[in-house]
Amino acid sequence: MELDEIIKKCQKQEPKAQEIIYKLYGSKLFAICLKYSSSHADAQDHFQDGFLHLFNKINQFQFKGSFEGWAKRLMTNHVLQQYRKTSHLEIVKEIADVPEIVEIEEEIELNELLKYIQELPTQYRLVFNLYVLDSYSHKEISEMLGISEGTSKSNLSRAKKILKDKIEMRNSLDKTDKKYNFQ
Amino acid sequence: MNQNNLEKYFQEKFKDFEPDFPKESWQNISNQIKSKKTKKNYIWYKFSGLIAMLFLGFFTFNSLKDINKIPDKNEIENSVVIDENNKTLNSTKNNKENDTNISKNNKTNPTDLNNLNIIKEENKSRKESFTRIQKNNINTNVLINSNKTNNLKLIKIDSFSKNSNANINKNNDDLIANNSISNKKSIIKIDYVENKLESNNQIEKTFNSNEEINSSSLKDTTKNNNLSFNTTISDNIYNEKLKNEINIDTSNVVIKTFKIELASNIDSSKVLNLKERNVVKNRWEISTLVAPIFINSIKNNSTISNNLNENDKKYYQSLSYGAYIQYQFTSKIGVRLGVSHINSLQETNNVAFTTEVDLKNNIFKQNSIHFLNTNSKDNQELFSRKVNEGTIKQEINFIEIPLELNYSLIDKKIKINVLGGASLLILNGDNSYLKTNQNQFINLGNASNINSINYSLNFGFGASYPIFSQMRFHLQPSVRYHINTFSENNNNPYYLGIFSGLSFKF
Numbered sequence: 001m002e003l004d005e006i007i008k009k010c011q012k013q014e015p016k017a018q019e020i021i022y023k024l025y026g027s028k029l030f031a032i033c034l035k036y037s038s039s040h041a042d043a044q045d046h047f048q049d050g051f052l053h054l055f056n057k058i059n060q061f062q063f064k065g066s067f068e069g070w071a072k073r074l075m076t077n078h079v080l081q082q083y084r085k086t087s088h089l090e091i092v093k094e095i096a097d098v099p100e101i102v103e104i105e106e107e108i109e110l111n112e113l114l115k116y117i118q119e120l121p122t123q124y125r126l127v128f129n130l131y132v133l134d135s136y137s138h139k140e141i142s143e144m145l146g147i148s149e150g151t152s153k154s155n156l157s158r159a160k161k162i163l164k165d166k167i168e169m170r171n172s173l174d175k176t177d178k179k180y181n182f183q
Numbered sequence: 184m185n186q187n188n189l190e191k192y193f194q195e196k197f198k199d200f201e202p203d204f205p206k207e208s209w210q211n212i213s214n215q216i217k218s219k220k221t222k223k224n225y226i227w228y229k230f231s232g233l234i235a236m237l238f239l240g241f242f243t244f245n246s247l248k249d250i251n252k253i254p255d256k257n258e259i260e261n262s263v264v265i266d267e268n269n270k271t272l273n274s275t276k277n278n279k280e281n282d283t284n285i286s287k288n289n290k291t292n293p294t295d296l297n298n299l300n301i302i303k304e305e306n307k308s309r310k311e312s313f314t315r316i317q318k319n320n321i322n323t324n325v326l327i328n329s330n331k332t333n334n335l336k337l338i339k340i341d342s343f344s345k346n347s348n349a350n351i352n353k354n355n356d357d358l359i360a361n362n363s364i365s366n367k368k369s370i371i372k373i374d375y376v377e378n379k380l381e382s383n384n385q386i387e388k389t390f391n392s393n394e395e396i397n398s399s400s401l402k403d404t405t406k407n408n409n410l411s412f413n414t415t416i417s418d419n420i421y422n423e424k425l426k427n428e429i430n431i432d433t434s435n436v437v438i439k440t441f442k443i444e445l446a447s448n449i450d451s452s453k454v455l456n457l458k459e460r461n462v463v464k465n466r467w468e469i470s471t472l473v474a475p476i477f478i479n480s481i482k483n484n485s486t487i488s489n490n491l492n493e494n495d496k497k498y499y500q501s502l503s504y505g506a507y508i509q510y511q512f513t514s515k516i517g518v519r520l521g522v523s524h525i526n527s528l529q530e531t532n533n534v535a536f537t538t539e540v541d542l543k544n545n546i547f548k549q550n551s552i553h554f555l556n557t558n559s560k561d562n563q564e565l566f567s568r569k570v571n572e573g574t575i576k577q578e579i580n581f582i583e584i585p586l587e588l589n590y591s592l593i594d595k596k597i598k599i600n601v602l603g604g605a606s607l608l609i610l611n612g613d614n615s616y617l618k619t620n621q622n623q624f625i626n627l628g629n630a631s632n633i634n635s636i637n638y639s640l641n642f643g644f645g646a647s648y649p650i651f652s653q654m655r656f657h658l659q660p661s662v663r664y665h666i667n668t669f670s671e672n673n674n675n676p677y678y679l680g681i682f683s684g685l686s687f688k689f
Contacts, residue, residue, distance in 0.1 A: 015213060022209050030204035035197070048208045052215055102189045113196055132190045133197050146631050160189055167189075 007067060010058050018055055025068065029054075029075045035129050036079040038118050050078040076134065080144060083122050102164050103171060116166050123147075124159035131156050468509040468517075470657060470686030476501040477679045478527050484674040487575060487615065487630065488554045491531050499528040503680055509589060517589040519602075524611070525583050527676065531575040534617065538571070538625075573619035579633060580611040587641055598647045602661060606639040608668075632670050639663040639678070653688040 009017030030047050037043035054074055061070050117125060126145060130136040131152070136144070138152040145152070478498035485491035505523020512518065536554050587604030615627040643661020650656055659682040665675045 013216070015216070018216065019209060019213070022212065023206075026204035026206070027201040031197075031200045031202055034202060035200075044205055044208065047204065048211055051208075051212050055212075055216055102192065104192065108196075110196055110200065113193065117193075132193055146629065151628075163193075164189055 003067060004063060007058065007061060007063070010055065011061075013055070021054075022051060025071055028068065029071060032072060032075045033079055034114060035117060035133060036076065036083075036126060038122065038125070046079045046082055047075075049082075050075045053078050076130075077144070080126060083126060102167050104167065106171075108167070108170070112170075116163055119166075120159050120162055124155050124162065127152050127155040128159035128163070465653065465688040466511045468511065468519075468686050468688045470507045470509070470519075470684055471505070472507060472521075472523070472657065472659065472682040472684035473502070473504040474659075474680035474682035476503050476525060476527075478529075478676050479679075480674050480676040482674050485531055486529065486632070486669055486674055487531065487577060487627075490554045491534060491575070494534060495532040497530050497532075498676070499530065501526050501528060503583070503678075503682070505583065507585075507686075509686075514594060515591045517591075519585075519587050519589055521583075521585045521587075523583045523585070524580070525608075525678070526578060526580040527678075528576065528578045531577075534573050534575050535570050536573065536617070571619055571621075573617045573625075575615060575617050575627070577613065577615040577630065579613040579630075581608040582611045583608050583639075585641055589645070596649060598645075598655075600645045600647075602641065602643045602645055602659065604641050606641055606663060608637045608639060608665070610635045610637075634667055634670050637665060637667045639665045643682075647686070650685070655686050655688075656683070657686055658683050 006017045006020050010021055029050065030043065033043040033047040033050065034040065037046055054071060057074060061067060117128065120128060123145070127141055130141045130144065131138065138149045138156075141147075141152040142149045147155075477500055483496060485494065485496065503523055503525040505521050507519050507521035507523075509517045509519035534554060583606045585604060585606040587602050589600050589602050591598060591600045593599040610633055613629055613633055615630060617625040617627055619625065641661060641663045643659050645657060645659035645661075647655040647657045661680055661682060663678040663680070665677065668675055
């Protein structure tokens with residue numbers, strides 16, 4: 001069965017087609033939830049709600065672009081919406097310069113990097129994901145999060161600084177481990 | 184040691200990130216889809232039911248109002264004469280011969296009359312609210328007399344006909360008589376004919392079954408049976424309580440509704456009543472309204488932070504202004520659509536907060552503000568930073584698009600009406616700032632919990648007074664209950680406004 005056909009069946013709310021879509025795109029969409037959420041448990045909740053949202057909105061897909069892109073955007077917006085609700089006031093812009101270069105002593109596991117991202121303050125995490133990992137511009141981010149471009153830039157700088165600090169902290173711990181042979 | 188660009192490093196790492204996803208979640212999703220479907224249907228049924236109830240209620244109210252009304256004998260009319268030259272309606276009581284023409288013959292000669300229109304006839308049995316009288320024959324004529332052209336227009340409402348199953352129409356039947364008077368398009372529209380007959384016997388008594396009824400015999404019969412059969416046409420038909428509103432224009436003559444009732448003085452419901460109602464002259468009306476707005480909310484929670492729920496809060500009096508356009512469907516019912524600007528300003532006092540201080544300039548840093556619950560603010564030792572106090576002001580602006588139903592209660596010189604409907608509110612900017620007790624202003628930016636589109640339910644009363652013929656002054660106290668202003672809390676405000684302004688009919 002071709003993808004278009006499956007989507008059309010989803011639009012008619014056929015459960016089997018919905019399950020196929022779930023299995024096809026589950027992994028990619030769960031990746032979004034993990035990156036944007038503050039914990040694995042939150043990510044699971046957002047993933048479930050996000051898929052419900054996707055099936056509710058699937059009639060709006062008009063077969064013009066890729067379905068994957070559409071579904072990812074929808075899921076991203078859904079997770080953003082969950083976090084936008086929790087903070088009533090945005091942080092006003094304040095830009096800090098952060099050096100872009102970071103020294104990596106040893107390759108870091110993906111799960112560890114994910115943990116670093118998840119530990120970021122909510123708005124920093126959202127901006128970092130949108131800008132660095134999903135290539136949105138600051139203008140787009142400002143519209144998506146309802147903040148100013150300046151705030152978006154400031155949040156990104158702060159997020160990068162926190163991540164850099166964490167990586168450097170890890171480096172120093174690694175050095176200590178090596179020095180004292182705590183391997 | 185590798186030197187990496189932080190952004191590129193993360194991008195590389197997460198390029199093909201496809202984690203294991205919780206497959207067991209599918210069952211939950213599937214179940215929720217099913218329950219949502221049922222829920223959706225349920226909501227639809229509820230909504231349809233509500234609409235149906237509103238309609239039923241409205242029409243029941245209207246019909247009850249008509250049924251309960253005891254007809255006045257003076258309302259009995261059987262002839263209407265319209266003088267085209269004067270563009271007025273002449274009224275003659277007690278069968279003035281010149282103005283009233285009740286055919287002496289049972290058969291009306293169509294050659295003597297132009298544009299004789301009988302629009303609707305309907306058979307109805309008496310007990311089932313359908314009355315059929317075969318033996319009686321009454322011709323009620325509405326005559327339009329044009330002096331210049333001698334072009335007579337006759338509208339015949341054939342209530343009873345001996346051989347041709349003449350009928351009395353008990354329900355809302357439309358009689359439309361189109362007339363062209365002196366080459367001008369004149370329309371007489373009879374929308375509503377209602378006959379009430381309760382006793383076939385009495386009607387048979389009243390009208391001799393085989394007799395032709397002429398004006399005198401009709402009069403006699405009326406007398407003998409204590410039936411008052413008046414011919415009533417009045418110049419100032421609007422002002423008299425005759426239920427006739429006949430609008431004559433040089434190009435249009437509109438008689439919207441006639442009501443015919445047959446009644447005796449023993450039972451007032453057996454009166455033949457020809458009634459006209461619901462005349463709408465100018466259907467469109469534009470108005471500009473301005474109102475002081477008093478805002479409050481039932482819960483009085485903070486819209487900024489839950490920690491501020493206990494704080495003392497007050498709304499400032501605000502102003503709303505806008506323009507409206509109304510379309511009058513009938514003399515009683517109109518719908519209006521508008522656009523207006525409305526804003527709210529809320530003040531939260533005694534706000535306790537902690538924040539970083541820029542020691543260089545000795546100012547508070549805006550991005551590290553943390554609001555404290557009023558109950559905990561006195562415990563300074565709980566916080567690593569100094570607890571400060573101040574006042575928050577939050578201003579929210581909306582563009583409002585109201586759609587309201589306007590129902591007229593009193594339609595005289597001073598009109599009283601009731602308004603109900605809903606508004607679409609579009610967020611048109613907001614801003615919050617904190618004024619500390621040290622007189623520092625900290626801009627808190629925009630609130631992210633205000634829905635950009637939200638709604639309100641509107642209800643109010645209106646009174647209007649004419650200034651000129653087409654211009655009226657309006658006073659409309661109304662209340663607007665906002666439904667989903669905020670995305671997170673249910674702190675829905677309500678706005679009380681006293682709108683006043685001018686309207687122009689066209």
